[in-house]
Amino acid sequence: MKKGLVLLLVGTLVFSLFSSVCYAEQKIVDAMGRTVSIPDKVEKVICSGPGCLRLLTYLQAQDRIVGVDDMETRRTQFDARPYALANPQFKEYPEFGSFRGHDNPEQILVLEPQPQVIFKTYATMGHDPIELSQKTGIPVIVLNYGDLGGNRSQLFQAVRIMGQALGQDKRAEEVVAFFESAIQDLHDRTKDIPEDKRPSCYIGGIASKGPHGYQSTEPGYPPLAFIHANNVAYSTGLKGKALMHSNVAKEKIVDWDPEILFLDLSTLQMGDQAGGLYELKTDPAYAALTAVQKGKVYGVLPYNWYSRNYGSILANAYYMGKLIYPDRFEDVEPQAKADEIYSFLMGKGVFDIMNESFQHLVFKPVPVK
Structure with missing residues (x-):
């Protein structure tokens, strides 16, 4: 009897430990100030909205996408998006919606494998991020795309949030430092x-x-x-x-x-x-x-x-x-x-x-x- 109880307790402990590993989560505070729970290890994602996939590429994590919006699959005479030109394979991925954040929940739900996280820039453009998460059951992390002018801090925050979610913190800091160093170099050459x-x-x-x-x-x-x-x-x-x-x-x-x-x-x-x-x-x-x-x-x-x-x-x-x-x-x-x-x-x-x-x-x- 005692032996059986011990085995039961050991089994319960092992299952508990196994479950905690399998379902380990991390908390991310996104650009909307929301705390978003996501898996501790994120290997499958999609990027919604202008520039979002560009940032993922900067973080050397473009191989984690499982789908793209239709901007990536277009074949036109002109294309001045270096991140896409460097990754022609983007054109071969399944689509999950239209460009500028007009995501299609039904298309997202049939992606195989399923994304663990949806990154989204320009939250007011296209599908509402909260509604998108409710319809798909997939956490949505909102990012402010920023710029290299007065909103530079927003850009750097976006890079760091995405880097944290992907376990690419070191690369995120390298990207931020790269931009800061180049801008400082340009300033130093011409300031006087x-x-x-x-x-x-x-x-x-x-x-x-x-x-x-x-x-x-x-x-x-x-x-x-x-x-x-x-x-x-x-x-x-x-x-x-x-x-x-x-x-x-x-x-x-x-x-x-x-x-x-x-x-x-x-x-x-x-x-x-x-x-x-x-x-x-x-x-x-x-x-x-x-x-x-x-x-x-x-x-x-x-x-x-x-x-x-x-x-x-x-x-x-x-x-x-x-x-x-x-x-x-x-x-x-x-x-x-x-x-x-x-x-x-x-x-x-x-x-x-x-x-x-x-x-x-x-x-x-x-x-x-």
């Missing part, structure tokens, strides 16, 4: 250049939820801010949304008459008869600009493509620095620098692939005459 040695610049053609023409800009455009350039669209006192996407009047650009013009090559998506390049070539107002007359119009990597391309932002900053202040960037070869950045973030250089997609105009003078 006198105002009268900073030529006026303007960047046009920036995408925002799709391609735009040359009037589309960003007053707080980080690559120019990092190198203390004289961005004519920026003015002291601008804050928050005023620093983000803006369509400026053509007359304003003519009045500014910047010494150097940059063209965000995402505008080429608009075709041969529209977009920033077409406008610079055909509009008499732009034809009169000093930079157009002198051939000082230069192509740069797309800033936004399913949200902000953080690696390309750094690459553009080094190219712009080299162009505007060549003596401060003598050791930098922009194309090689771009692939150095991409290789760290995604394990592969993809500059040549993007350059080919964008008519070999990346980091080159753009023919507008």
